Amino acid sequence: MASLARRLAAEGLGTAFLLAAIIGSGIMAQRLAGGNLALALLCNTLPTGAMLTVLILTFGPISGAQLNPAVSLVAAFRRDLIWRDAATYIAAQICGAFVGVWAAHAMFELPLLQTSVTTRSGWGQWLAEFIATFGLVLTVLGCGAVARNAVAYAVGLYIVAAYWFTASTSFANPAVTIARSVSDTFAGIAPAGIAAFLLFQFGGALMAYAAARWLWPRDS
Helix, strand or coil: CCCHHHHHHHHHHHHHHHHHHHHHHHHHHHHHCCCCHHHHHHHHHHHHHHHHHHHHHHHHHHHCCCCCHHHHHHHHHCCCCCHHHHHHHHHHHHHHHHHHHHHHHHHCCCCCCCCCCCCCCCHHHHHHHHHHHHHHHHHHHHHHHHCHHHHHHHHHHHHHHHHHHCCCCCCCCHHHHHHHCCCCCCCCCCHHHHHHHHHHHHHHHHHHHHHHHHHCCCCC
């Protein structure tokens, strides 16, 4: 197993690139789509799914490429990570997420420090985040149990699909949610919406953990 320092670097760097892809493609999409929101969303979706696949293939052998506090929390419950390491993974993910947002702002010559004003709230949005995160974690655990080599592709494809079938466009990641609040761009979320998103994301992740224990018992 790689040293903790190398694993934390992989988690931080990977999450930074993920957020740079989410925010950067959102900015580019908004500039080029000519006001067509469906086209802009598609242009935001495809780079995100592609980047996520690449990052899991690249950093998976080092840290598991969790890149998501909800996934790291479930890994700790499953004893795949000790709790102390899970806490440092989450810290690295959140720090990396902010770096990725600021990198995207810098590339597009926008102010580095921003606060989103995009309101994302209501039961439909919260249920969407519960379902999106449940499905994402179930995909990770299910493929990990029966098709480990397919995890990267399955996760990337799941996110591409979930962008379109969920009302929230599938944040499904607490680090992503927190970091997107400091970008007043296409992919942003107003800070007031963060707490509810996090609650439903972690709830969906824990429900997926419980479902996976029954669907794919570890002793089989």
